[in-house]
Amino acid sequence: MINKKTCSRCGEKRNLHLITFSYGDNDPSGRLLLYCFDCRTSQDVNHRIDTSIPIEIVTESILEDLYRLKKTYSDPDTFLKMILEVDNPNLLNKINKILKKNEKENRLKS
Numbered sequence: 001m002i003n004k005k006t007c008s009r010c011g012e013k014r015n016l017h018l019i020t021f022s023y024g025d026n027d028p029s030g031r032l033l034l035y036c037f038d039c040r041t042s043q044d045v046n047h048r049i050d051t052s053i054p055i056e057i058v059t060e061s062i063l064e065d066l067y068r069l070k071k072t073y074s075d076p077d078t079f080l081k082m083i084l085e086v087d088n089p090n091l092l093n094k095i096n097k098i099l100k101k102n103e104k105e106n107r108l109k110s
């Protein structure tokens with residue numbers, strides 16, 4: 001599902017993983033980004049990376065699961081278009097539904 005991509009940090013095209021970059025200290029969820037090997041292992045950021053999946057095996061259902069598991073709250077429109085460079089209104093719809101459901105659950109808890 002993924003064609004032409006580059007590392008969100010340095011522009012590298014090889015060894016890319018889809019990662020979550022922690023929103024802050026002690027927060028297990030984070031922004032969805034693509035990082036190359038050097039950036040993933042760089043000491044100044046590696047402690048903020050939780051999820052890390054080779055892009056070759058990333059599928060639509062994996063993306064949905066990341067949102068379902070609350071690993072990320074990244075704006076799916078921006079993420080799909082700007083980072084993955086895919087135009088997939090169907091997937092966008094599904095993810096938006098998951099985000100709405102998560103939001104509702106969070107409201108019920110607080």
Ligand SMILES: [Zn+2]
Nearest residue numbers: 007010036039
């Ligand atoms: Zn990089």
